[in-house]
Amino acid sequence: AQSVTQLGSHVSVSEGALVLLRCNYSSSVPPYLFWYVQYPNQGLQLLLKYTSAATLVKGINGFEAEFKKSETSFHLTKPSAHMSDAAEYFCAVSLNAGKSTFGDGTTLTVKP
Amino acid sequence: EPEVTQTPSHQVTQMGQEVILRCVPISNHLYFYWYRQILGQKVEFLVSFYNNEISEKSEIFDDQFSVERPDGSNFTLKIRSTKLEDSAMYFCASRREGVDYGYTFGSGTRLTVV
Numbered sequence: 001a002q003s004v005t006q007l008g009s010h011v012s013v014s015e016g017a018l019v020l021l022r023c024n025y026s027s028s029v030p031p032y033l034f035w036y037v038q039y040p041n042q043g044l045q046l047l048l049k050y051t052s053a054a055t056l057v058k059g060i061n062g063f064e065a066e067f068k069k070s071e072t073s074f075h076l077t078k079p080s081a082h083m084s085d086a087a088e089y090f091c092a093v094s095l096n097a098g099k100s101t102f103g104d105g106t107t108l109t110v111k112p
Numbered sequence: 113e114p115e116v117t118q119t120p121s122h123q124v125t126q127m128g129q130e131v132i133l134r135c136v137p138i139s140n141h142l143y144f145y146w147y148r149q150i151l152g153q154k155v156e157f158l159v160s161f162y163n164n165e166i167s168e169k170s171e172i173f174d175d176q177f178s179v180e181r182p183d184g185s186n187f188t189l190k191i192r193s194t195k196l197e198d199s200a201m202y203f204c205a206s207r208r209e210g211v212d213y214g215y216t217f218g219s220g221t222r223l224t225v226v
Contacts, residue, residue, distance in 0.1 A: 034214055043203060043219040044155065090155060099145065099168055100215070102155040 002027045002093045006103035014111050019063075019078040021106045023091030026072065032094040033074040035065055038105075039087045047089075050074060061085070086110045114138040118218035119205050133189045133221045135204030135213055144187045145205040145215065146179065148172070155203070160186065172199055196224045 007022040025031055032051050036044040048059025055067040062076040065076045074091060088107050117136040124133050137144050146158040159169040161179055178190045187206075191198055201222050205215035 038215075044205075044217040046214040046216070049214045088133075092155075097171075098143075099157040099160055101157065102147075104154045 002031065002095050002101050004091050004093045004101055004103040006091050006106050008106055010102060010107045010109065011079065012109040012111060013081045013083075015083055016080050018086065019081045019108065021074070021076040021089050021108065022090075022101060023065075023074045024072050024093075025074060025093045027093060027095060029095055033065075033067060034092040034094070034100065035059065035063070035074075035076075036090045036102075037061075037077050037087050038090065044090065044093060047076070081110045081112065084109050114156055114216070116204055116206055116216050116218035117220050118202075120221060122222045123220065123224070125223070127196060128193050130171045130193050131194055131223060133191075133202050133204075133223070135189070135206075135218055136185055137187055137204065137206030138208070138216055139185070141206035141208045141216070142162045143167075143177075143207045143209070144181070146189045147203045147205065147217075149202040149203065149220075150197075158189070158202075184217075189222075196225050199223055199225045 005024045028083045033043045034049045035047040037042050037047050047063050048057045050057050050067045058064045063078045065074050067074050090105050091103040094100045119134045134206045144161040147155050149155045156168050159173045160167045176192045180188050201220045204218040207215045
């Protein structure tokens, strides 16, 4: 079985501040982990993925995430928030590259 | 950059009617999926499709749902008799075989059942 927990349904940061979106997973086997971003009325765009290579994964738009097996975490970070980062972010886990199980999502608000 | 195309972008249907949601996956992708997202809720897996057959389906994907790849390019989701609770955004996704396990999602079809 696989599951994902995103801590914090809403995160608000100031423009230029650090963005930290938390994701913890539960998996019976080594997982594949993903972060997606969803802008209003749009589809899901892949930000980055972990597929058992480097534990620090860099994605698009300056985001990165670190896979920490001991903490079963895959938190998403960005050093400096931009207004255009305001969106909903979903963490997802896949066990065998088949279906993905998504977290509940975190809405990121960026204040000017 | 290749895209997954979904049509229509928005469909309104009466309860009990059949709807077909259409998707054109990326041409060299081999795995196809449908997910749905009820307004304000998480993205839920419906079904995966590989080698012209369903490889996995969720509890949501009951007898009212079916998928088809009729012509080698389109990938459709049919809901036979829609219910109010089927109102959601439906996303198609595809991925290629290999180590790149991230999906490419379409923009979605917003289905409203009235």
